[in-house]
Amino acid sequence: xxxxELILTKNMMQPGYTGLREEYERAGGYQALRKVLGKxxxxxxxxxxxxxGLRGRGGAGFPTGVKWGFLPKDYRGPKYLCxxxxxxxxxxxxxxQLMERDPHQLLEGMVxxxxxxxxxxxxxxxxxxxxxxxxxxxxxxxxxxxxxYIGTNVLGSGIxxxxxxxxxxxxxxxxxxxxxxxxxxxxxxxxxxxxxxxATHGLYGKPTVVNNVETLANLPHIVDRGPEWFxxxxxxxxSTGTRVFCVSGHVKRPGNYEVPMGIxxxxxxxxxxxxxxxxxxxxxxxxxxxxxxxxxxxxxDVKLDFESVAQAGSMLGSGGVTVMEEGTSMVxxxxxxxxxxxxxxxxxxxxxxxxxxxxxQTLRRILDGxxxxxxxxxxxxxxxxxxxxxxCAFGDAEVAPIESTLKYWRHEYEAxxxxxxxxxxxGHGSGSGLLMPAGRH
Amino acid sequence: xxxxxxxxxxxxxxxxxxxxHEPSNINHPARRVMLREKYKTEIDHILSRYxxxxxxxxxLLYLAQEEDGYVTEAxxxxxxxxxxxxxxxxxxxVTFYTMLNLKPVGRFHIQxxxxxxxxxxxxxxxxxxxxxRVGVGPGETTADKLFTLSVVECLGACGxxxxxxxxxxxxxxxxxxxxxxxxxxxxxxxxSPLKTGPFMWPEPAGERCQ
Numbered sequence: 123x124x125x126x127e128l129i130l131t132k133n134m135m136q137p138g139y140t141g142l143r144e145e146y147e148r149a150g151g152y153q154a155l156r157k158v159l160g161k162x163x164x165x166x167x168x169x170x171x172x173x174x175g176l177r178g179r180g181g182a183g184f185p186t187g188v189k190w191g192f193l194p195k196d197y198r199g200p201k202y203l204c205x206x207x208x209x210x211x212x213x214x215x216x217x218x219q220l221m222e223r224d225p226h227q228l229l230e231g232m233v234x235x236x237x238x239x240x241x242x243x244x245x246x247x248x249x250x251x252x253x254x255x256x257x258x259x260x261x262x263x264x265x266x267x268x269x270x271y272i273g274t275n276v277l278g279s280g281i282x283x284x285x286x287x288x289x290x291x292x293x294x295x296x297x298x299x300x301x302x303x304x305x306x307x308x309x310x311x312x313x314x315x316x317x318x319x320x321a322t323h324g325l326y327g328k329p330t331v332v333n334n335v336e337t338l339a340n341l342p343h344i345v346d347r348g349p350e351w352f353x354x355x356x357x358x359x360x361s362t363g364t365r366v367f368c369v370s371g372h373v374k375r376p377g378n379y380e381v382p383m384g385i386x387x388x389x390x391x392x393x394x395x396x397x398x399x400x401x402x403x404x405x406x407x408x409x410x411x412x413x414x415x416x417x418x419x420x421x422x423d424v425k426l427d428f429e430s431v432a433q434a435g436s437m438l439g440s441g442g443v444t445v446m447e448e449g450t451s452m453v454x455x456x457x458x459x460x461x462x463x464x465x466x467x468x469x470x471x472x473x474x475x476x477x478x479x480x481x482x483q484t485l486r487r488i489l490d491g492x493x494x495x496x497x498x499x500x501x502x503x504x505x506x507x508x509x510x511x512x513x514c515a516f517g518d519a520e521v522a523p524i525e526s527t528l529k530y531w532r533h534e535y536e537a538x539x540x541x542x543x544x545x546x547x548x549g550h551g552s553g554s555g556l557l558m559p560a561g562r563h
Numbered sequence: 564x565x566x567x568x569x570x571x572x573x574x575x576x577x578x579x580x581x582x583x584h585e586p587s588n589i590n591h592p593a594r595r596v597m598l599r600e601k602y603k604t605e606i607d608h609i610l611s612r613y614x615x616x617x618x619x620x621x622x623l624l625y626l627a628q629e630e631d632g633y634v635t636e637a638x639x640x641x642x643x644x645x646x647x648x649x650x651x652x653x654x655x656x657v658t659f660y661t662m663l664n665l666k667p668v669g670r671f672h673i674q675x676x677x678x679x680x681x682x683x684x685x686x687x688x689x690x691x692x693x694x695x696r697v698g699v700g701p702g703e704t705t706a707d708k709l710f711t712l713s714v715v716e717c718l719g720a721c722g723x724x725x726x727x728x729x730x731x732x733x734x735x736x737x738x739x740x741x742x743x744x745x746x747x748x749x750x751x752x753x754x755s756p757l758k759t760g761p762f763m764w765p766e767p768a769g770e771r772c773q
Contacts, residue, residue, distance in 0.1 A: 134763060134767065135767050135768075136767070137767060137768055139767075140761075141761070200614070209719045210717070210719065212678045212679060212680055212716075212717040212721060213679075213680055213721050214719065214721070215719050215720055215721050215722050215723075215762075215764075218719060218720075218762050219762050219763050219764070222761040222762045222763075223761055223762070223763050243614075249719060250660070250662045251662070251718050251719065251728060251733075252719070253731040253732075254731070254732075254733070254759075254760075254761065254762075255762075258761060286612045288612075288618075288621070288622070289621065289622070289625065290621070290660075291621050291624070291625075291660035291661070291662040291663055292660050292661035292662035292663075293659060293660055293661065294716070294717070305621070306618060307615065307617060307618055308615075308617035308618045308619065308620030308621060308646070308656060309617070309620075309656060310655060310656055310659040311659060311660075326614060326615055368721065368722055369722060370680040370683075370684075370721035370722045370724065371680060371683045371684070372683060372684075375765055376721075376722040376723070376764070377722045377723075377764040377765040378722065378763075378764060378765075412678075412679065412717075442721065444679065444680050444683070444721070446683060450683070455679055455683075458677075458678065458679040458682050459678075459679050461716075462678050462679070462716045462717060465716050466716060468659075
């Protein structure tokens, strides 16, 4: 197995490393902050990040420096930085590890970002279930404040950078950046209509940057070792740096693996994650969290970088790679994800709110042996009327499992529907039913 | 109690609370500890973190839930007053989030993830085990109010499934034996050493798997 240089998970891989401030400092921590404060102007930090090619690790992959650059230049009022630690995308569990094992790496990244964009107050919006993560971060913030890395007059520079932990309360959609802001404002987590974007109208209507945990954790290293070094890792020029891929499903060694972007799915699954858990071959995989379309064994040599995965018809997303072995029903898999999306639809846009319910019911009917010949057209039609017709990307996400399984495993749907028809002729089942059978929810 | 009877009781209770403008006895402010008295320092600290009061809503709701076991109507009213919101603004927020309970749950709230990633590695079987061991189905609480079983969507521990959350703790890589030990620990000690510590998977060299 090829070994790669670890960046984000280097410290935590050291035996006995607990992530306390002294340990982080001993490992070279907070040197980037010292290097920047009073020496490099905020715009210079943004420029470094732009040069590094760093792109968002939360899902959309937007260039981080460019995002920062959208903030109004001469704005004098308060600006905010929000760390998106909601980690709600099924298949993703990297941010939890980065926060619980090396919290100061994230905090240093946050202070660097806050300095670059001129935010005196930053919030870490962490998913409510991560109670331990929230406690660890609170403790780390206390340590950092005591050492002068956080608070007023950071390291004597005159800069104010406060960081607070804010716990979510169980809602997938709050990982969407504008829903996150609504939630942080104490409201229901409903995504906002964009534009205006958070860069101009964010938290409390003020200019705001929302960055993912892994994105921010990269910043100390970019400052420390230079943007050129960072840009040489991975698949330059468009996918630079490493990714902490989260491998789940039917593999021998599921878990988090930090590798340079651009290694193949085959290498990640068969070398790092130890290959398939039994003698059954790989049937399908999702490359970037539940919102990413399914791919097939033919795509095993696709490189795990933004462009290559997009070209293969899916997306790199949050880096959650879920592997399924031969024998897994793809209709069942699509339904499981669809049930998730149905449960998590915030209800703001009717195509998503109603559509997720109809899709779930139609899939359930097919899987239960009550499918009808028209059902595949119904599914396709529903998907077409949801994707691209909602305020946020949730609409596109929820149709991904269905459209992609229909594309590659249509015969599984057809077989179930055909069996249902035979069943009906035999007189053992109705074979028909209402579009929304009562009591199926 | 059969379903119908339960529904009748519930309907009566709802009607009673609708016609009665006075808060019910159980939620009467005079009869319960006011959050602002018991948690004054904490509330002040929470409020100081935000330039807009409403942002303190989720943190205060968590306080209330910790105090009463769930979010009571009286607590929602008190929080509305503290944040200068209407009670319905508080209520509409509470109903959006799955972690805020509007009715009491057992002393141990077991939440099993059933999303695809956990389902691939056996979460449905875990739900079956729990159902048998605890004796209640999803959404139900045991008669002794010890356990509530919930089946939930993704909790972000997909590489270490099947998994469950009990109150604030995660329990991962569940096996039948492990589930039994956890339940026995909880009944006996109120906690279990099988809970997950600071997360890392695969574990670094030198750390032992529980």
